[in-house]
Amino acid sequence: MASLDFMEIPRADEATGRQDAFELFARETLQALGFAIVLDPSRGADGGKDLVVGEQRVGPLSETRIKWLVSCKHFAHSGRSVTPGDELNVVERVKAAGCDGFLGFYSTLPSTGLQNLVGGQPGIEVCLLDHESIERRLLGSVKGHDVVKRYFPASYTRIKPQPANLYGPVEPICCESCGKDLLEPPSGIWVLWRGEPEAGKVGDHYIDMHFTCKGACDVRVESRVRARRHGAICLRRLG
Numbered sequence: 001m002a003s004l005d006f007m008e009i010p011r012a013d014e015a016t017g018r019q020d021a022f023e024l025f026a027r028e029t030l031q032a033l034g035f036a037i038v039l040d041p042s043r044g045a046d047g048g049k050d051l052v053v054g055e056q057r058v059g060p061l062s063e064t065r066i067k068w069l070v071s072c073k074h075f076a077h078s079g080r081s082v083t084p085g086d087e088l089n090v091v092e093r094v095k096a097a098g099c100d101g102f103l104g105f106y107s108t109l110p111s112t113g114l115q116n117l118v119g120g121q122p123g124i125e126v127c128l129l130d131h132e133s134i135e136r137r138l139l140g141s142v143k144g145h146d147v148v149k150r151y152f153p154a155s156y157t158r159i160k161p162q163p164a165n166l167y168g169p170v171e172p173i174c175c176e177s178c179g180k181d182l183l184e185p186p187s188g189i190w191v192l193w194r195g196e197p198e199a200g201k202v203g204d205h206y207i208d209m210h211f212t213c214k215g216a217c218d219v220r221v222e223s224r225v226r227a228r229r230h231g232a233i234c235l236r237r238l239g
């Protein structure tokens with residue numbers, strides 16, 4: 001299920017001052033995925049901004065560098081798919097840019113017509129990334145998470161791991177004297193006990209720790225600990 005709401009990225013077809021956000025997002029995403037930026041987004045013949053990125057492929061014998069012409073289409077706000085009419089003269093554009101492949105970077109889906117059309121182009125490589133494959137790649141990489149945080153702040157708040165979930169359910173911490181839950185609401189005190197110092201030295205190791213309510217419970221627990229641990233030093237910390 002899709003977790004990222006691509007409508008968080010401003011529309012590309014309105015002069016809001018942020019209409020280039022999707023191209024910048026494409027640039028940062030591809031960079032986070034390990035592509036090198038060869039040419040920054042520039043206005044193409046069809047009015048869309050194109051970007052050129054390089055991919056280093058390492059084989060057992062040699063390294064190959066593939067240059068991709070990236071075509072960004074941000075239709076998430078209308079929800080329509082990218083059709084052959086949106087991507088004219090694909091091969092000519094790739095050749096004119098001196099590239100080896102065509103990379104569609106789309107916030108919706110490519111239509112079946114477009115997939116069939118570009119899939120059968122001779123002499124160039126073709127890769128179409130739709131919103132789900134972009135999301136999968138971003139969420140699967142550490143650098144990708146930084147891009148998600150910046151471009152999808154609301155989605156990120158929904159999906160980021162909650163610290164409480166990392167450690168399992170929250171266990172209550174109860175007063176050792178009366179049993180009151182000290183986390184609901186937060187109250188009480190925690191008391192750390194340091195070992196008896198050796199002659200001429202300050203005690204430097206902790207030997208005991210207790211949680212209690214402030215006041216009478218604290219006094220009761222302290223006297224129990226003192227009876228058990230002769231010479232120990234009590235360090236109080238307010239909760």
Ligand SMILES: [Zn+2]
Pocket residue numbers: 175176177178179180212213217
């Ligand atoms: Zn208590």
